[in-house]
Amino acid sequence: MFNRKLVLEDGTVYYGVGFGSSREISGEVVFNTSMTGYQEIISDPSYYGQIVMLTYPLVGNYGINRDDFETIAPFINGLIVKEYSEHPSNFRSEETLDSFLKAHDIPGLYGIDTRKLTKSIRSAGTLRGIITNIDIPNDEVLNRLRLLPELRDQVRRTSTTKPYIVPGRGHRIVLVDYGMKHGILRELTKRNCHVTVVPYDYSAENILRLKPDGIMLTNGPGDPQDVPEAIQMIGKVIHHVPVFGICLGHQLIALACGAETEKMKFGHRGGNHAVKDLVTGKAFLTSQNHGYAVKKSSLGNTELELTQISLNDNSVEGIRHRVLPTFSVQYHPESSPGPEDSNYLFDEFLQVIDQHIAKQEVHVYA
Known part of the structure; x- marks a missing residue:
């Protein structure tokens, strides 16, 4: 010492x-x-x-x-x-x-x-x-x-450099790694998903060529506006496949759909952040780690609707696309560490995938 x-x-x-x-x-x-x-x-x-x-x-x-x-x-x-x-x-x-x-x-x-x-x-x-x-x-x-420069390439430094597969017999999920916590991967493999993890700059064409049932966008560091490749990719894939975003993935979905993000004064970091679901009216505790947030006022000119808010500062905690099977949350439903109140969102994602597949089958046989 x-x-x-x-x-x-x-x-x-x-x-x-x-x-x-x-x-x-x-x-x-x-x-x-x-x-x-x-x-x-x-x-x-x-x-x-x-x-x-x-x-x-x-x-x-x-x-x-x-x-x-x-x-x-x-x-x-x-x-x-x-x-x-x-x-x-x-x-x-x-x-x-x-x-x-x-x-x-x-x-x-x-x-x-x-x-x-x-x-x-x-x-x-x-x-x-x-x-x-x-x-x-x-x-x-x-x-x-x-004299220190601002960091702008955190996602590149934390993302995987090559795709890899974690085999499973269930739904085929492409997990886009922006600086992924292993807790997200654990929740998907627990549900027997076949997961293909790809780098942050993987193109929409390459992702869709994998024929995924759903796409998950992970957490990650830094300013979401520093990852333009991801914003462009998301803007394309949401029209084809169900998408679920967590933390940075949530912010990137908002940007891809025309909303805006902003740097918070000191961010949310901890395991006791209270969130209210505006659909069910229920409140629960969440694990959070972010310094940027989606601007609530910017949602009005998009196809996104607000689904969850922070009970501490009323900031945006969840959004959902009004037409497409796309939704996201600002917090960490996989916790690690923190409460597991919102763990159900992984099951909800798989339900959205099932509904999307059912609609496609009806369209094919109609």
Whole structure:
């Protein structure tokens, strides 16, 4: 353990103790309010390039195990916690959080006032920061921070580079990987789907050539407007096959249908976000991780209708096409970590596929 500091672009400095890697790292500083699930959070590709702060005070107390990863390698740039537990107690634990971060060259920082930092982000909005050694002058760090370019290629860096198949006997699903969490794949294979995972820039023609029963668009990092290839592809395939989008996939569907997206002040990241379904009137808790959202006012000039809203800030949480078998949600129905209240959406997607197939058969035999 060694003394380190976090320097934010507004000039604020937080002094703490380093763990994990000792290298200097920069990134957008965001906070997650989940009480558990730090292993899944660390391995979520949607955090690519970000320094993640966990608001729950004690982290590392149940270690790291082989079963709770959402990707093979973690994508966060850094981790900030109030108190780090050096001695985990869990029958599944195979190594400490510190040794895991060291193995993946990810810096950690603990011992700072995370409550104060959270309030600062909620007030000023998301800030960029650098975790560095305590002896480097703050002015020098700030100058480096101000010269850092904005990330624009996060999806390319987190998506698979080649298609691959996860065999099943059920519906044939093309899963477009924009930075996919394995929880989505688990939910589809649990339902015996035959899944073909394709890269983010796979063309509509190549996807339709696979003859899918349905297409699922995954979560991913960054600004949806930085992925024009995906927007063009979605605009074509929704006229042929049922489509279900999650998180970034949800935003891309909105853009493909003529709606707009916007950067949020500090985003939604945690496992306790309340959402209301406007169709059923029911409310449920969801797991969320996004810094962009669909503009509610932009839906009026499209064929999309609002189906779900956030009970915290009234932002868009679900949309559905009025004519085509296409729908999406802003949150993560596969959770990982978080509540499983919205897990039914995977079954709903398969029902939409069944209805679409039935309509096609009626048309063929009519």
